[in-house]
Amino acid sequence: MTSDTSTVVSLRGVDVPVVKQGSGPPVLVLHGGDGPLDRLPFAESLSGSFELMHPTHPGFGGTPIPEHFDSLQDLIFLYLDLIDSLDLKGPILMGFSMGGWLAAELAVISAGRFSKLVLVDSVGIKPGGPFDRDVADVFALPAEELLNAAWHDRSQAPDFAKMTDDELQTVAANRVAHGLYTWEPYMHNPKLRYRLHRIDIPTLLVWGENDGIVTTDYGAALRDLIPSASMSVISQAGHNPHIEQPGGFVARFMEFASS
Numbered sequence: 001m002t003s004d005t006s007t008v009v010s011l012r013g014v015d016v017p018v019v020k021q022g023s024g025p026p027v028l029v030l031h032g033g034d035g036p037l038d039r040l041p042f043a044e045s046l047s048g049s050f051e052l053m054h055p056t057h058p059g060f061g062g063t064p065i066p067e068h069f070d071s072l073q074d075l076i077f078l079y080l081d082l083i084d085s086l087d088l089k090g091p092i093l094m095g096f097s098m099g100g101w102l103a104a105e106l107a108v109i110s111a112g113r114f115s116k117l118v119l120v121d122s123v124g125i126k127p128g129g130p131f132d133r134d135v136a137d138v139f140a141l142p143a144e145e146l147l148n149a150a151w152h153d154r155s156q157a158p159d160f161a162k163m164t165d166d167e168l169q170t171v172a173a174n175r176v177a178h179g180l181y182t183w184e185p186y187m188h189n190p191k192l193r194y195r196l197h198r199i200d201i202p203t204l205l206v207w208g209e210n211d212g213i214v215t216t217d218y219g220a221a222l223r224d225l226i227p228s229a230s231m232s233v234i235s236q237a238g239h240n241p242h243i244e245q246p247g248g249f250v251a252r253f254m255e256f257a258s259s
Contacts, residue, residue, distance in 0.1 A: 036061050137186070203229040
């Protein structure tokens with residue numbers, strides 16, 4: 001069992017909790033709309049070989065949303081400041097879903113800050129036309145449909161019936177923050193597709209084969225916009241392959257990180 005340390009980094013009045021986990025080359029982990037990932041088995045496995053740094057986006061995990069925040073752009077520049085504050089030298093940048101979009105935006109602005117990029121079932125672009133549903137509407141889908149879209153094995157999904165009132169309140173707050181950062185335009189930046197060519201570091205896309213939120217076709221479209229990017233599809237997994245197939249996920253990450 002690795003030891004974790006927690007700190008709060010204050011960036012121009014915005015406090016960002018950061019959990020540091022493990023030791024070794026640094027990996028900056030950007031979570032998605034479900035919140036922090038440091039307690040998950042895949043993170044514990046990777047922390048034996050890497051130092052994982054898990055910041056919590058403002059609004060998630062019980063943290064407040066700054067009054068002046070209204071889009072993902074605010075997170076992008078917050079994390080540029082965070083990277084400077086932590087004095088990170090060539091970390092691997094890894095983002096999940098919304099966090100993948102955030103990671104791609106950071107790499108577009110300054111790929112030279114990072115050694116490699118890993119995007120896991122990431123959103124961020126709109127490959128289809130104006131009336132195509134490229135990303136499932138996670139805020140409008142009925143609960144049953146959302147579960148079917150997000151998970152291959154629904155038994156691994158969070159069980160809200162077993163959560164405490166405080167935990168349910170955090171889930172609700174996470175959902176509000178998720179909407180703030182991704183709603184307009186929904187789950188993408190229309191200009192990002194024209195900027196992804198700037199990413200000139202080794203890039204791996206990891207995708208769940210059964211993802212109904214953003215399909216593997218969406219992943220392939222994203223891969224094709226990033227020079228020299230590769231894509232690895234994990235079977236028997238939906239939108240969260242790092243949860244449903246942690247062993248396969250860790251193996252793909254380790255192979256890419258050591259190549």
